[in-house]
Amino acid sequence: MCYSPGVNRRRFLKTLGGGAAAVALSRALRAEVEAIAKDPLRPSYHLLPPHNWMNDPNGPIFWKGQYHLFYQLNPGDSVWGDMHWGHAVSPDMIHWRHQPIALAPTPGGPDSEGCFSGSAVVYHGTPAFIYTGVQNAPLDQVTLHDGNDKLRETQMLAMAEDDALLHWKKLEQPVIPAPPPGMKVTGFRDPCPWRDGPWWYCGIGSGERGVGGCVLLYRSRGLRTWEYLHKLAEGKPNGKQTANPCDSGEMWECPDFFTVDKRTCLFYSTEGKVIWSTGDYDRSGMRFAPRRDGVLDHGAYYAPKSFEAADSRRILWGWIRETRPDAELKAAGWAGCMSLPRVLTIGAQGQLEMNPAKEVESLRGAREEVVVSRAAPFRRKLSELAIELQVPGDISNAATTTVRLLVDGRPAWELAIDTSAKEVRCGDVTFPLPGMPWAHPTLRLFLDGSVIESFVGGREALTSRVYTLTPGATELEVVTTGGKEIRVEMWGMKAISADRMTAAFSF
Numbered sequence: 001m002c003y004s005p006g007v008n009r010r011r012f013l014k015t016l017g018g019g020a021a022a023v024a025l026s027r028a029l030r031a032e033v034e035a036i037a038k039d040p041l042r043p044s045y046h047l048l049p050p051h052n053w054m055n056d057p058n059g060p061i062f063w064k065g066q067y068h069l070f071y072q073l074n075p076g077d078s079v080w081g082d083m084h085w086g087h088a089v090s091p092d093m094i095h096w097r098h099q100p101i102a103l104a105p106t107p108g109g110p111d112s113e114g115c116f117s118g119s120a121v122v123y124h125g126t127p128a129f130i131y132t133g134v135q136n137a138p139l140d141q142v143t144l145h146d147g148n149d150k151l152r153e154t155q156m157l158a159m160a161e162d163d164a165l166l167h168w169k170k171l172e173q174p175v176i177p178a179p180p181p182g183m184k185v186t187g188f189r190d191p192c193p194w195r196d197g198p199w200w201y202c203g204i205g206s207g208e209r210g211v212g213g214c215v216l217l218y219r220s221r222g223l224r225t226w227e228y229l230h231k232l233a234e235g236k237p238n239g240k241q242t243a244n245p246c247d248s249g250e251m252w253e254c255p256d257f258f259t260v261d262k263r264t265c266l267f268y269s270t271e272g273k274v275i276w277s278t279g280d281y282d283r284s285g286m287r288f289a290p291r292r293d294g295v296l297d298h299g300a301y302y303a304p305k306s307f308e309a310a311d312s313r314r315i316l317w318g319w320i321r322e323t324r325p326d327a328e329l330k331a332a333g334w335a336g337c338m339s340l341p342r343v344l345t346i347g348a349q350g351q352l353e354m355n356p357a358k359e360v361e362s363l364r365g366a367r368e369e370v371v372v373s374r375a376a377p378f379r380r381k382l383s384e385l386a387i388e389l390q391v392p393g394d395i396s397n398a399a400t401t402t403v404r405l406l407v408d409g410r411p412a413w414e415l416a417i418d419t420s421a422k423e424v425r426c427g428d429v430t431f432p433l434p435g436m437p438w439a440h441p442t443l444r445l446f447l448d449g450s451v452i453e454s455f456v457g458g459r460e461a462l463t464s465r466v467y468t469l470t471p472g473a474t475e476l477e478v479v480t481t482g483g484k485e486i487r488v489e490m491w492g493m494k495a496i497s498a499d500r501m502t503a504a505f506s507f
């Protein structure tokens with residue numbers, strides 16, 4: 001994290017301020033937003049704020065017929081800092097309207113330096129947020145040391161004041177003010193609450209140096225006072241030591257604990273990756289025993305959060321992060337976007353599966369099918385950087401099928417499914433090919449500006465960022481080495497707004 005709250009806060013207040021300075025600034029802002037809307041690298045069918053920086057999804061909830069999604073937002077800059085909760089609303093998880101900021105730091109309060117990640121629950125008929133507030137504090141109260149910042153983290157509660165979820169009333173004091181006494185934590189944040197009978201439970205991302213990351217488990221009758229129980233789950237020491245404990249696995253961020261198809265799942269983010277685990281939860285002992293685990297997405301994807309959709313599907317949102325330097329983010333004026341909604345299920349062999357929600361198909365334009373064989377590879381110039389591509393999973397044995405993006409004839413990105421080596425390769429990432437047959441027998445790719453979300457057999461996912469693509473100069477190529485023809489389906493994808501989600505800036 002690189003955090004300069006003072007500077008960002010001042011810039012944000014200036015943006016809101018009146019008088020001549022504000023007029024000049026808003027003209028500059030308008031020019032910035034117009035330029036952003038034309039940026040071909042900015043996604044056109046993924047959710048992102050009108051401009052500036054976003055990271056983790058926060059508090060997703062279906063409420064009164066609408067999907068609400070909140071997210072970590074820096075309203076004053078396109079790099080990380082000064083965390084607020086941005087808000088967007090949608091009837092279908094695809095088409096979004098920006099809403100005013102839902103949570104902002106309260107000067108002098110426990111979240112004066114930022115409203116970090118958290119969750120939404122419905123408490124006696126009223127939506128509530130439980131989130132992490134950060135503030136400056138004497139060293140003995142600091143829980144976040146990451147090499148840059150020293151902040152005290154506490155868990156905060158806010159209640160919705162209206163059904164549009166526009167206004168939130170915060171409790172002034174934290175509901176969980178400190179980590180368990182005597183424990184020297186590597187962090188204390190990102191609460192994930194759930195209800196079980198008369199009790200509310202809450203996991204909090206944490207860890208200890210030399211011991212490993214963990215989720216601390218708390219229990220409450222009414223969300224306002226919580227008792228610490230024990231660790232819900234914990235990692236193992238791996239010998240790594242880094243200034244930021246998130247880089248060594250000694251701090252688990254953004255835990256998410258839920259049930260899918262009667263299987264208990266725990267997700268958490270550490271070492272730049274999201275780990276999924278499925279296992280058994282003992283409801284009386286209140287401990288989770290992981291049985292299987294893996295990497296949820298092999299690319300630029302972090303801090304996901306799930307919720308239950310109107311029809312009970314378990315939907316996962318994740319932060320698609322940038323992979324270019326801050327100076328380029330500042331020049332672009334925007335950073336980060338939300339992944340497409342992903343449906344979580346448990347497969348016949350007990351494995352976790354993840355597929356784009358069917359609602360994504362509403363974005364498809366005209367369908368095109370091409371037949372690709374060893375003798376006839378497919379190559380086509382792309383006029384728009386917004387397509388879906390589906391390659392069938394019955395790719396013949398002993399064949400490598402490669403999907404490639406070329407810019408001015410040179411490869412800019414490629415993903416190869418190698419059935420002889422039984423692996424998937426994409427740049428410097430290689431992972432085992434899920435065993436066939438696949439329940440979802442396709443490789444599905446979603447290209448949107450500089451974002452590529454790839455789903456392999458509904459079992460493995462990889463999110464890539466490519467900043468060299470240009471409409472008109474980018475070509476799509478599909479090549480196969482096997483003896484069998486493959487039929488590739490393609491759709492141009494419709495944008496979710498005419499202006500790449502920038503126009504609603506003034507709400």
Ligand code: FRU
Pocket residue numbers: 055056072083116117118132189190253254302303
């Ligand atoms: C994960 C994270 C969370 C924290 C938030 C701050 O990306 O570091 O642990 O709450 O981002 O923006």
